[in-house]
Amino acid sequence: MNVTRGFTGHARAHRPGLPPGQYDAGDDWPVLSAEVTPELTPADWTFRVDGLVAEPRTWDWDAAHGLPASAYEGDIHCVTSWSKFGVRFAGVSLDAFLDVVRPHGSATHAVAYAHTGYTASLPLADLTGGRAWIAWEYDGAPLAAEHGGPARLLVPHLYFWKSAKWIAGLTLLDHEAPGFWEQNGYHARGNPWEEQRYSGD
Ligand SMILES: Nc1nc2c(c(=O)[nH]1)N[C@H]1C(S)=C(S)[C@@H](COP(=O)(O)O)O[C@H]1N2
Ligand SMILES: [Mo]
Numbered sequence: 001m002n003v004t005r006g007f008t009g010h011a012r013a014h015r016p017g018l019p020p021g022q023y024d025a026g027d028d029w030p031v032l033s034a035e036v037t038p039e040l041t042p043a044d045w046t047f048r049v050d051g052l053v054a055e056p057r058t059w060d061w062d063a064a065h066g067l068p069a070s071a072y073e074g075d076i077h078c079v080t081s082w083s084k085f086g087v088r089f090a091g092v093s094l095d096a097f098l099d100v101v102r103p104h105g106s107a108t109h110a111v112a113y114a115h116t117g118y119t120a121s122l123p124l125a126d127l128t129g130g131r132a133w134i135a136w137e138y139d140g141a142p143l144a145a146e147h148g149g150p151a152r153l154l155v156p157h158l159y160f161w162k163s164a165k166w167i168a169g170l171t172l173l174d175h176e177a178p179g180f181w182e183q184n185g186y187h188a189r190g191n192p193w194e195e196q197r198y199s200g201d
Contacts, residue, residue: 022081035116047167047169052174056101148163
């Protein structure tokens with residue numbers, strides 16, 4: 001058996017679970033916002049799903065909390081190359097919202113939009129199957145405003161720019177409609193395991 005001991009210095013050992021080109025940010029949780037953090041309270045917050053759906057719907061804070069609770073424990077990966085391991089978010093699975101609005105078969109993509117105007121584009125398939133959440137808790141406490149509180153989108157298997165903070169809604173479409181970063185050359189899907197950072201990757 002080979003055991004390497006005494007590995008010291010500033011080189012970062014590649015740890016399992018770290019996608020290519022990423023580093024482990026440890027306990028740090030950098031804040032990345034294109035906007036000023038809005039003053040948004042739970043009483044102001046709403047979440048709407050519309051577009052190619054049978055029944056467009058808007059939930060307020062209480063209605064959204066009436067859906068079954070769902071948690072994520074795992075990792076997140078920002079395209080600027082930090083990853084964070086073992087984060088814990090809680091909220092509601094997006095499947096629960098989509099079950100209510102019933103997407104048309106023609107819906108292939110979604111634009112997620114924030115109460116601030118930030119947008120992100122995602123394939124609809126990445127928002128289903130228990131892989132996406134509306135999250136309002138982090139580590140058992142209310143999600144901090146700078147991290148998207150009262151509630152943010154969480155799609156942890158894609159680069160974190162897809163996880164729109166201060167989420168206001170999703171519009172389902174039958175085509176890709178580039179959002180804030182996608183319009184600036186970032187990838188339509190953004191799978192960290194395939195290093196889909198920029199369009200063309
Ligand atoms: N509304 C909004 N959501 C956003 C962003 C943003 O600028 N505005 N930045 C994205 C990017 S690039 C990342 S890495 C994460 C950062 O989330 P954090 O600040 O909680 O780490 O939010 C994403 N969601
Ligand atoms: Mo990011």
